[in-house]
Amino acid sequence: MSNSDNYEAAASGASTEVASFADTKKGFVGQFQHALHVNPAIVPLIVLVAAIIIFGLLLGSRFFSPFALTLILQQVQIVGVLAAAQALIILTAGIDLSVGALAVLCTVVMGQFTFRYGLPAPVAVAAGLAVGTAIGAVNGWLVSRMKLPPFIVTLGMWQIVLAANYLYSNNETIRSQDIEAEAAFLQFLGTKINISGAIFTLGVVLMIGLVFGLAYALRSTAWGRHVYAVGDDPEAAELAGVNVHKTLMSVYMLVGFICGLAAWVMIGRYGSVSPSATTGVIGNIQSITAVVIGGISLFGGRGSIIGAFFGALIVGVFELGLRMAGADPQWTYLLIGVLIIAAVTVDQWIRKVTA
Amino acid sequence: MTQPILKGRNLTKRYGKVTALDNCDFELMPGEILAVIGDNGAGKSTLIKALSGAVIPDAGTVELDGKPVKFQSPIDAREAGIETVYQTLAMSPALSIADNMFMGREIRQKGLMGQLFKRLDKKEMERIAREKLNDLGLMTIQNINQAVETLSGGQRQGVAVARAAAFGSKVIILDEPTAALGVKESRKVLELIQDVKSRGIPIILISHNMPHVFELADRIHVHRLGKRLCVVDPKKYSMSDAVAFMTGAKEPTQAEAEAVAV
Ligand SMILES: Nc1ncnc2c1ncn2[C@@H]1O[C@H](COP(=O)(O)OP(=O)(O)O)[C@@H](O)[C@H]1O
Numbered sequence: 301m302s303n304s305d306n307y308e309a310a311a312s313g314a315s316t317e318v319a320s321f322a323d324t325k326k327g328f329v330g331q332f333q334h335a336l337h338v339n340p341a342i343v344p345l346i347v348l349v350a351a352i353i354i355f356g357l358l359l360g361s362r363f364f365s366p367f368a369l370t371l372i373l374q375q376v377q378i379v380g381v382l383a384a385a386q387a388l389i390i391l392t393a394g395i396d397l398s399v400g401a402l403a404v405l406c407t408v409v410m411g412q413f414t415f416r417y418g419l420p421a422p423v424a425v426a427a428g429l430a431v432g433t434a435i436g437a438v439n440g441w442l443v444s445r446m447k448l449p450p451f452i453v454t455l456g457m458w459q460i461v462l463a464a465n466y467l468y469s470n471n472e473t474i475r476s477q478d479i480e481a482e483a484a485f486l487q488f489l490g491t492k493i494n495i496s497g498a499i500f501t502l503g504v505v506l507m508i509g510l511v512f513g514l515a516y517a518l519r520s521t522a523w524g525r526h527v528y529a530v531g532d533d534p535e536a537a538e539l540a541g542v543n544v545h546k547t548l549m550s551v552y553m554l555v556g557f558i559c560g561l562a563a564w565v566m567i568g569r570y571g572s573v574s575p576s577a578t579t580g581v582i583g584n585i586q587s588i589t590a591v592v593i594g595g596i597s598l599f600g601g602r603g604s605i606i607g608a609f610f611g612a613l614i615v616g617v618f619e620l621g622l623r624m625a626g627a628d629p630q631w632t633y634l635l636i637g638v639l640i641i642a643a644v645t646v647d648q649w650i651r652k653v654t655a
Numbered sequence: 656m657t658q659p660i661l662k663g664r665n666l667t668k669r670y671g672k673v674t675a676l677d678n679c680d681f682e683l684m685p686g687e688i689l690a691v692i693g694d695n696g697a698g699k700s701t702l703i704k705a706l707s708g709a710v711i712p713d714a715g716t717v718e719l720d721g722k723p724v725k726f727q728s729p730i731d732a733r734e735a736g737i738e739t740v741y742q743t744l745a746m747s748p749a750l751s752i753a754d755n756m757f758m759g760r761e762i763r764q765k766g767l768m769g770q771l772f773k774r775l776d777k778k779e780m781e782r783i784a785r786e787k788l789n790d791l792g793l794m795t796i797q798n799i800n801q802a803v804e805t806l807s808g809g810q811r812q813g814v815a816v817a818r819a820a821a822f823g824s825k826v827i828i829l830d831e832p833t834a835a836l837g838v839k840e841s842r843k844v845l846e847l848i849q850d851v852k853s854r855g856i857p858i859i860l861i862s863h864n865m866p867h868v869f870e871l872a873d874r875i876h877v878h879r880l881g882k883r884l885c886v887v888d889p890k891k892y893s894m895s896d897a898v899a900f901m902t903g904a905k906e907p908t909q910a911e912a913e914a915v916a917v
């Protein structure tokens with residue numbers, strides 16, 4: 301035992317400063333990397349602002365007007381709400397291919413419950429939200445309890461929900477005029493608010509409220525910290541005292557509920573209820589695109605939901621800006637493809653801050 | 656005779672063909688530091704996981720304070736006052752030091768914001784986290800909001816140990832807490848262990864460092880092939896005896912194997 305004292309005594313003359321937290325990576329690049337690590341929504345914000353400025357310079361007041369800029373918000377409201385849902389799943393290191401199809405099924409439930417069963421529209425909306433939440437719960441249970449990969453679970457659920465949607469609705473569309481006449485509440489989120497040329501719909505307001513509400517919950521509540529911890533390393537989270545199952549279930553159920561909200565936004569936007577709405581087929585890819593461009597890591601545990609919102613807006617700005625500029629729509633897809641790859645590259649770089 | 660504070664009987668855990676725990680008995684007495692030593696793969700980590708709820712044993716019983724307990728998760732054990740530093744540290748790399756220290760036991764703000772909006776009291780959590788790390792004297796903290804992944808291995812281990820020491824009320828379990836630490840940092844952790852002991856909280860210490868084990872431990876549980884081989888008194892046995900037992904170079908006599916009680 302005496303020898304153990306000796307070797308430690310040799311260190312006693314050393315400096316008393318141990319393991320200081322000083323950031324070794326000085327310089328602008330290092331600081332920028334650190335800033336991104338703390339606040340990953342900075343990059344999509346920069347891209348968004350730059351895109352608005354560039355299109356504004358190119359197109360002048362045609363683009364840079366309250367009308368055009370709020371038109372972008374209206375055009376992204378559905379994808380924006382779905383992206384908020386997708387962001388939650390991706391933060392847990394999952395992916396949800398069923399969000400778009402689920403939203404369409406919920407529109408059909410809302411429509412059919414009013415027109416087939418004669419229920420009051422608010423009850424039908426509540427039923428649509430309940431169906432969304434229930435299907436989210438099934439996804440969550442399969443992922444969390446059965447330990448199936450989210451990709452596979454939601455790939456299957458996507459097909460099931462889409463098929464159920466056609467079967468249940470008999471592939472029938474409910475016309476906008478009929479809804480307006482008999483169940484206007486279904487179109488409630490389409491209500492427009494005009495503030496000196498800037499036109500907001502209640503759907504847009506809901507999208508913004510949802511994004512900021514979720515951002516608050518993720519940043520400032522224990523639940524939010526648990527979502528990040530589960531996405532980061534589920535085993536570590538469990539050992540550290542997080543109920544991983546409960547957290548995953550809450551996320552998947554909330555996502556189902558948000559798909560129900562997206563459904564209500566959809567009816568407000570399109571006026572009609574159509575089981576063959578394109579959201580059912582491409583809503584998943586659109587939402588994943590927004591989330592990835594928004595800087596949320598597909599590996600889970602990193603990124604902010606505000607970033608996903610910016611991601612959705614970036615796509616909206618490109619679509620409208622290029623259309624106004626008269627460019628071939630393929631340019632939109634090409635540029636979005638470039639952005640996706642660039643965003644993932646930036647994510648990899650941010651993850652390298654590790655000492 | 657004093658009752659063990661934590662007791663395991665016939666604990667068994669299999670992973671497929673591997674029997675990680677084989678009818679293992681275990682006792683921790685009040686106020687003591689019990690070292691657990693054994694070769695790699697002997698089943699030490701599995702043993703402490705069976706005691707901390709991280710692993711549910713296939714068979715066997717665990718008693719805390721003489722009462723049978725069946726922990727279904729680490730949360731259950733934590734609520735019973737058992738804190739563990741796992742060998743893997745159980746940290747969320749992307750989250751901050753303060754977030755990690757309070758994971759699963761976050762403090763909410765007082766008043767409306769806390770009750771209605773469940774808003775966390777980040778300031779308070781940061782203050783306590785900084786204080787606990789300073790107590791440990793292990794590091795000079797500049798930014799408690801730094802992501803854990805930006806810390807060195809030793810710093811991470813320090814945070815994990817500080818977390819357990821801060822919250823453990825009944826038993827603290829440390830699975831190789833100094834493995835990634837330098838000489839000086841290890842010394843700080845050993846001091847912390849003494850400090851926790853002086854607060855009357857018993858400690859289970861898994862370590863490969865024989866000088867540390869012999870310096871701190873009141874008793875040494877020698878683990879071999881998934882079970883307790885014997886318990887030795889560090890005042891009566893030498894380090895080479897302990898190493899001989901744990902590697903199988905020497906078998907304990909009948910009397911030595913039975914002399915497990917204090
Ligand atoms: N999760 C697991 N899955 C499969 N085998 C495991 C698992 N955990 C431990 N083992 C096996 O159980 C045995 C004991 O492991 P462990 O308790 O970690 O030993 P120690 O901590 O003494 O080094 C080893 O053979 C190990 O490979």
Ligand SMILES: [Mg+2]
Pocket residue numbers: 699700701742830
């Ligand atoms: Mg081990």
